[in-house]
Amino acid sequence: MSFFGFGQSAEIEIYLDGQETRKTAEVKTEDGKKERLLLYYDGETVSGKVNISLKKPGSKLEHQGIKIEFIGQIEMFYDRGNHHEFISLVKELARPGDMIAHTSYPFEFTCVEKPFEVYTGANVRLRYFLKVTIIRRLADIVKELDIAVHTLSSYPEMNNSIKMEVGIEDCLHIEFEYNKSKYHLKDVIVGKIYFLLVRIKIKHMEIAIIKKETTGTGPNTFTENETIAKYEIMDGAPVRGESIPIRVFLAGYELTPTMRDINKKFSVRYFLNLVLMDTEDRRYFKQQEITLWRKGDKVRKPNLQSPAILAGTQNLTNTAQQISSQEENQEPAQKEDFLRAPNSQSDEKLNSNDPFDQGINSPTESPPDSHIQNMTREAGDGQNDPENTE
Template sequence: MLERERLVEKDREPGLFGRLLRKVDGCDVKFIFDGKMDESMVTVDDPYERTSERMHLFASTEPVRGRVMLTPKGNYRHNGVLIELVGVISTFGESVQKLDFMRQDKRFEPDALRNPTPLEFHFSAPKEYESYRGINARVSYFLRVTIQRPVKNVTEMEEVWVSRVDEQMSDTQPDASRHRSYFRETVFGPQSTSMDVGVDNVLHIEFKYDKKIFHLGERVLGKVTFKVADMDIRYGEIGVVRKEYIGPGKTTDLMQSETLQKFEIMDGTPIVGEVVPIRLYLRSIPNLTPTYSSVHNCFRVLYFLNLVLITGEGKRYFKQQEITLYRRRGQDAPARSKAGLS
């Protein structure tokens, strides 16, 4: 089983230059969100920068509201203040591409401040995509405040994390985890899927699992049946692979593959007719997200079950089958579990 890497947590405080700029400018800026406490913030991993960061969590249908607190260190004049909620898609291929796909703002007139002053905001624009941090793609939502000054404008930003529940899938897809037999029985019904894997005439196996659509807290049940086994097999693995495709959905799209979790299901050469059971709990996989078939025609994220057989000579034979993942009601926070598989 893969061990989850511990990433360095990013400092939320401004850097040295930012602190110096605030000191010279003479006004402190702080974001305060209504109904959000520091204790309920979520920790998000960033595989591109290899850091983690804590953010306030918002549902896709939840308004982003609160206030920006301006605390002057004396008489502070500005030529207007702009507060924005911005959604940005970033891709990191041959070059860095950024696209603003949503924006909502509120403007405040010029003023002279002498005391701490709250500037309230309420942004209810729909958030079409949920936040995502991958190897070569990212969806981000920022609160940005720009204070217009005579010499140089002052800008402060704070990122928030947005999760999006698939209401249609939640209503139409059965939740196997609610069944009493969830932890005991493997039932192969009409939704079951199977695939055959063969290597010449020395290996033939059938890989069967209970269905192809899963929510993020569900489990995958399956079995591997060996029909022909004349090959020296050292061990076998099952895993979950995420593939990021950068581009509008063409064969020329840049693809990045990442194995999120894998574990050994067998050891040694099996006999003909042997059945190896599979039970994989998705909630134990860190950084798991729903399937994104298309994010603004910029990128997509697909998931696959990956069956790998390793021979005594070290050769690897594998077969992949795509599965669809979705976020069900009650699964708002990003997955960062450290639990194991069984």
């Protein structure tokens, strides 16, 4: 809106190079909605052009300079007056003067460092954006354009399984085991729960994925827990020696990589929460932290073969056909079964029908010196108590 002839007399458009073919990512906005933004990675160049057009043909725009900024910013919702910028790059597009016609300015931020991933949570927001400013005496003309940034990780070298024995006094001893402790965002959590001692009447068991967002430091620390997913894994009373399989697919949920102490402002951590409920609606739970990371997409190279390679492939095919014809003329070999080792403790046949094993061994008798951790009882007789979700 213009008052007394003053106001924005020009429109700004930011065009990014290759935006028609560049991948996009869905990012949650502050009001809970979602928008698709152009996707960039750490170290990628951000370039394009700024188009400025006058609203009234034949008019003149006086300015004190035009600049473009690339900004990485963390905003705390409880302290909106202070924006913490961890990246601030500035390029001058034009010196002070007059603009009398539509003008386009190219820009380029070469190999920009983008150390953190975009994130919008309950109390904090991390964003990257381009900001164009036409500096004027009375009121600047400003245009912003957000981009999405993802941080990719390689497969962790050490990825041990999670195995823990928990119990409720002398009433219940269970052993839960997950195949890994670090999962990528489209991974599958595979595990088992073994009942070693059952002296209470359990009627229900579930597992949940919990996101814990921590912002601030010291007395100004705020923690927000959000249940991302919840699965019922057992309904009914278990018996000693019974095992319950677990298989949780992560691809269908809105997850981010684990973020630890991002610019000393906030952290995002994920937990697997195992919950038991007895017949009197008492709930017991045990949390175990897992690490999530983003895996890069695999890009297959086109199969471009030269004539020499094709000729070599044909020679290999001919050789394989000759060997196959020779084998057909030979007598068929006799098949032999595997024999169990003499020192084996069991005479049972091998069982390969369990799709949930994947490197998870069944427990033996609990050693006398093993450490059994107690499960936590939720207050309220079946009602979730936020104070006890630690």
